[in-house]
Amino acid sequence: MNKQIKKIAIIRLSALGDIINSAVVLQFIKKHYPDAKINWICEEVFAPLLQTNKHLNAIHSINLKKLKKNKSFSLLKKTVSQLSNLDDYDIVIDMQGLIKSAIVARIISKNTHGFDKNSSRESLCALFYKTTSSISYEENVIKRNCFIVADALGFEITDAMIVNKEPVFEKTKDFELRSDKKNIALVIGASWASKIYPKESLLKVCNALQEQSYIIWANEAEKKNAEWICQHCEYATLAPKLTLSELISFVSEMDLLIGNDTGPTHLAWAQNIPSITLLGPTTTRMIYETPKNIALKSPSKVNILKINKNDFSIKEISPQQVIQKAKELLYGL
Structure with missing residues (x-):
């Protein structure tokens, strides 16, 4: 030293x-x-x-x-x-x-x-x-x-x-969440269109799990897709508009987060919250997998030195795969 x-x-x-x-x-x-x-x-x-x-x-x-x-x-x-x-x-x-x-x-x-x-x-x-x-x-x-x-x-x-790390960031706010159901955050957006898991597939996940799902959004386009899921699923709720510090607190109170390769999904790992990261044009290199922070990768082959932003293979990850992993993390099944 x-x-x-x-x-x-x-x-x-x-x-x-x-x-x-x-x-x-x-x-x-x-x-x-x-x-x-x-x-x-x-x-x-x-x-x-x-x-x-x-x-x-x-x-x-x-x-x-x-x-x-x-x-x-x-x-x-x-x-x-x-x-x-x-x-x-x-x-x-x-x-x-x-x-x-x-x-x-x-x-x-x-x-x-x-x-x-x-x-x-x-x-x-x-x-x-x-x-x-x-x-x-x-x-x-x-x-x-x-x-x-x-x-x-x-x-x-x-x-x-x-x-065995401690949470990377500190909470600054408490949220009133459901106590009779598991609270799940779903991240609907990402920096590239090819990183985004289809809203129709997320809808199937919400309907199958039948827990309280909060759809996190960051802009009007994401909000529109989040509202579409909420309109078609009684278990889905639009998450409030969150600042960065509020996002930390919100994610820190979840039982599970499901999302694309994007900031809010990585935040779950940082805060030691169980998570499922859905990967299409990127690989598990982007996350640090643990028993409670796992990845589901599409079948596509990825060259990380030359990322193909037109690789939309994330849609090939079936909702059933996500549902099964979610149940394992939520209930130990």
């Missing part, structure tokens, strides 16, 4: 699921460096999520999406100045492994650590790091996240530690 490490910066700018799957490392860092101050740099929209993690001392948000959209020199200058004036960190760990995140790391400090050229999607990012870690890009994303941090800080994160 390097006792000289007192200030640590983590860079994971986006997206929601990736930040959720990265934040698990914070509890392990604190275990080995209890006195260290840990800061996180992320896109502005995700700051409220990280504010519910008790191990962070500060969150610094930037708006690279706005910068890219507006192409404003004054905003660029302001962003660079903001990053340059951050603390003098003992180490800055880029968990994202993209050129944009590597540049952010290098602006903040010379003491940068990231993936080597053979371990990231954008190999040129390695040029910006002082030290690097080597791990296959094809490796499970949770294991990659844990490895790069442990390797940078000189300790080990074992499978047992990951399986």
Whole structure:
């Protein structure tokens, strides 16, 4: 253990699921460096999520999406100045492994650590790091996240530690849920259309389980599909519109979550809530399976180095498969 490490910066700018799957490392860092101050740099929209993690001392948000959209020199200058004036960190760990995140790391400090050229999607990012870690890009994303941090800080994160982790985020709100039925959350949306499980199949799942199903939605298109399920199933209810911190609390109170490869589904794993992740164009690499966090993958073959966003094979996962796994997790059948 390097006792000289007192200030640590983590860079994971986006997206929601990736930040959720990265934040698990914070509890392990604190275990080995209890006195260290840990800061996180992320896109502005995700700051409220990280504010519910008790191990962070500060969150610094930037708006690279706005910068890219507006192409404003004054905003660029302001962003660079903001990053340059951050603390003098003992180490800055880029968990994202993209050129944009590597540049952010290098602006903040010379003491940068990231993936080597053979371990990231954008190999040129390695040029910006002082030290690097080597791990296959094809490796499970949770294991990659844990490895790069442990390797940078000189300790080990074992499978047992990951399986027995504490919830990654803290609840900030209580919800009034059914006490006479199991409460199940269904995530209806995703960032790509090919990641989305058909609403007709989700309807069959709701009707078969006959428990209280809450349909989580994030935009008007998802809300419309969620309402369609609710109109056709007496056991389905439209979940309220949720902020990121409310989403954490809501998911944390569920008996089970069923969803696509997307942020709210990963949140169930982070909070130690039983979950079924439905995968079409992506693979089980995207989650860390446990006895209560399982995946159902469609028959398609996936090249993770060249994801096919036109792979709609998720629809080939039968509702019966989902129903059976749900019953196993809910009732131990």
